[in-house]
Amino acid sequence: MSKYVLGQNQYGKAENRIVKIVRKGNEGSWHEIRDLNVSVALRGEFRDVHLTGDNGNCLPTDTTKNTVYAFAKEHGVTSPEDFGTRLAQHFTNSQSVIHESQVRLEEYAWDRIPVPTRRDQHSFVRSGQEVRTSQVTFNKHTGQLQIVSGLKDLTVLNSTNAEFHGYIKDKYTTLQEAYDRILATKVTARWAYSAAAAADPDTDWDRLYKKARRLMLEAFAETYSYSLQQTLNAMAERIMDHCPQINEVRLNLPNKHHFLVDLEPFGLKNDNEVYFAADRMYGLIEATVHRDGITPVIATSDWITA
Numbered sequence: 001m002s003k004y005v006l007g008q009n010q011y012g013k014a015e016n017r018i019v020k021i022v023r024k025g026n027e028g029s030w031h032e033i034r035d036l037n038v039s040v041a042l043r044g045e046f047r048d049v050h051l052t053g054d055n056g057n058c059l060p061t062d063t064t065k066n067t068v069y070a071f072a073k074e075h076g077v078t079s080p081e082d083f084g085t086r087l088a089q090h091f092t093n094s095q096s097v098i099h100e101s102q103v104r105l106e107e108y109a110w111d112r113i114p115v116p117t118r119r120d121q122h123s124f125v126r127s128g129q130e131v132r133t134s135q136v137t138f139n140k141h142t143g144q145l146q147i148v149s150g151l152k153d154l155t156v157l158n159s160t161n162a163e164f165h166g167y168i169k170d171k172y173t174t175l176q177e178a179y180d181r182i183l184a185t186k187v188t189a190r191w192a193y194s195a196a197a198a199a200d201p202d203t204d205w206d207r208l209y210k211k212a213r214r215l216m217l218e219a220f221a222e223t224y225s226y227s228l229q230q231t232l233n234a235m236a237e238r239i240m241d242h243c244p245q246i247n248e249v250r251l252n253l254p255n256k257h258h259f260l261v262d263l264e265p266f267g268l269k270n271d272n273e274v275y276f277a278a279d280r281m282y283g284l285i286e287a288t289v290h291r292d293g294i295t296p297v298i299a300t301s302d303w304i305t306a
């Protein structure tokens with residue numbers, strides 16, 4: 001008897017970078033591009049692999065990597081959610097010892113470079129700063145397919161319509177109350193889809209991604225803010241108000257502080273015009289907002305930094 005117990009374990013190939021080109025149109029001269037970073041984690045009967053050196057139950061991580069690339073050719077990449085679902089179901093359904101698979105995907109977006117001198121389109125410029133994310137988990141015993149999608153690294157700023165005052169003041173409080181401040185943050189957002197949406201082959205993942213992103217940005221812009229906490233709640237609620245497929249939203253919002261610069265030494269009045277943008281330290285505001293009656297599934301322990 002060992003003194004120790006093997007606890008939660010999973011393995012797979014992480015960060016498989018894959019670029020899929022689809023050729024369409026006149027002799028395939030119109031190209032479409034999907035640029036992904038795909039990580040696979042397998043869960044199941046891997047006790048002996050860890051404890052005895054018997055690899056009989058071990059599907060090599062190299063194979064999981066090959067599967068990702070082969071599936072891109074065989075099945076195409078229509079969306080991170082569809083691609084992740086296909087992979088997660090393949091690993092669990094094809095090997096008896098694999099009970100659950102999790103596929104994490106990041107997608108990097110590309111815009112077309114408009115080229116006036118030719119009609120074909122195969123030139124792109126990396127667009128936006130944000131990364132689209134998705135995590136697909138499939139368990140063959142429960143039949144549960146869980147899809148949590150979102151984005152990270154989306155930096156936004158309101159140059160007014162933000163205040164912060166009325167907070168607790170103790171002997172260590174030096175913060176001045178603000179009645180007109182810059183509110184800026186770099187959004188990490190995750191939203192969990194309902195089981196019905198995840199199971200529906202007609203769910204349009206690209207459309208839902210664009211919609212949730214737009215709703216979140218509109219709520220950020222339209223909310224007169226008395227705290228980043230209040231803005232966070234408004235952003236999450238806005239998504240669920242308009243997306244019945246989404247049951248839960250978790251936001252991690254670093255408060256990217258902008259401090260008014262003291263221009264008095266130069267005989268100048270700073271009328272909320274000149275700020276110092278601090279990159280560290282930062283307030284970190286994090287919350288899950290979910291529909292009443294559902295059990296939240298998005299991990300709260302992930303340490304997400306600015």
Ligand SMILES: O=c1[nH]c(=O)c2[nH]c(=O)[nH]c2[nH]1
Nearest residue numbers: 164175226227228229255283
């Ligand atoms: O929106 C804010 N929330 C806080 O909790 C906080 N704390 C702080 O110092 N500044 C801010 N701003």
